[in-house]
Amino acid sequence: MVNISFDKKFFNIKDTLYCGQVFRFREYKEGYLVFSQDKCAYLFDFDENTVICCNDGDKEYFENYFDLARDYSVIYEKALSLGVDLLTESAEYGKGIRILNQDIMETLFSFIISQNNNIPRIKATIEKMCLTLGDEKTFMGEKYFTFPTVEKLASCPIEQLREFGLGYRAEYILRLAKDIINGLNILEFKNLDTVELKTRLLSIYGVGRKVCDCVSLFGFHKSDSFPVDTWISKVYKEDLGGELTDPIKISDYLVDLFGENSGYIQQYLFYYKREREKLKK
DNA sequence: CTCCAGGGGGATA
DNA sequence: TATCCCCATGGA
Numbered sequence: 001m002v003n004i005s006f007d008k009k010f011f012n013i014k015d016t017l018y019c020g021q022v023f024r025f026r027e028y029k030e031g032y033l034v035f036s037q038d039k040c041a042y043l044f045d046f047d048e049n050t051v052i053c054c055n056d057g058d059k060e061y062f063e064n065y066f067d068l069a070r071d072y073s074v075i076y077e078k079a080l081s082l083g084v085d086l087l088t089e090s091a092e093y094g095k096g097i098r099i100l101n102q103d104i105m106e107t108l109f110s111f112i113i114s115q116n117n118n119i120p121r122i123k124a125t126i127e128k129m130c131l132t133l134g135d136e137k138t139f140m141g142e143k144y145f146t147f148p149t150v151e152k153l154a155s156c157p158i159e160q161l162r163e164f165g166l167g168y169r170a171e172y173i174l175r176l177a178k179d180i181i182n183g184l185n186i187l188e189f190k191n192l193d194t195v196e197l198k199t200r201l202l203s204i205y206g207v208g209r210k211v212c213d214c215v216s217l218f219g220f221h222k223s224d225s226f227p228v229d230t231w232i233s234k235v236y237k238e239d240l241g242g243e244l245t246d247p248i249k250i251s252d253y254l255v256d257l258f259g260e261n262s263g264y265i266q267q268y269l270f271y272y273k274r275e276r277e278k279l280k281k
Numbered sequence: 282c283t284c285c286a287g288g289g290g291g292a293t294a
Numbered sequence: 295t296a297t298c299c300c301c302a303t304g305g306a
Contacts, residue, residue, distance in 0.1 A: 020301060021301095111301080114300095114301055114302090115300095115301075115302040115303065116287085116288095116299090116300060116301085116302045116303080117288090117289090117300060117301075117302090118289095118290075118291075118299080118300045118301090119300090119301080120290080120291085121288090121289070121290065121291090121300085122300095122301085124290095162288085165288075165289070165290095166288080167287060167288030167289065168286080168287035168288065168303090169287085169288085169303095170288095171287095172303085205303095205304085206302095206303070206304085207303085208302055208303045208304085209302085209303095210301065210302055210303085211301090211302075211303085213301095214301070227301065228301090229300085229301035229302085230299080230300070230301075231301070232301080247302085270301075274301095
């Protein structure tokens, strides 16, 4: 086992896990267990640091997963410098968020599941998938299940996929898994620029603009992506005074406005808007 | 272009 | 109890 310590000023565990970019984690002891692919890490606070505890062989994987090489103070300062009141508040509130570098396959399947769905149910569905189709492993004495392989997903009867709570998304999952088995190479997309990547992602059955932007950002770390859901639509309309209604046009407008920082700013705004709404109740 | 089905749970009225 | 909403999309 190895411990990686990182200044928690720009790495807050809760903000990073609850800002909606990731679905496989659970509370454990003084912190959280986070699962990715077949791996697991234990995160906790220690003094002024966030500590990542993982198996020796997974050190580099999780350093990349938590995007430790990137200086988030630059992104935070940039957000403040734009002079938009709501963004300043949002960045201050969510400056501990890190945009994860998640497993590409897992991100793609997970965000197809996320469409027109709520986060508790997305988590529950993915958990059932892992429990049934994944492999059992142990980390720090805790049992967990790996994310299903494409082979397992492709050979799973559609009725069983529906039992996980996938609903009509079961068809999307099955068709994609089968396409990958038949030669569709998603990992090859890593070499593409954002425009080309998005075109390829959009050609996948069940992937529209919203899922495409999430996968571009959370799987491929294309930060010139601005996923627009109902919360971001509200921010755009209520706080930025926008008049567009088509989410695709709103996304294009916001990427044009924020450029390379779009993805980070999207997370600041989404998280702040949603958390603040929760607090009102 | 608009309309609507797709699962199902939780929030709201 | 009924209705709306949810990190939407494909098809008519």
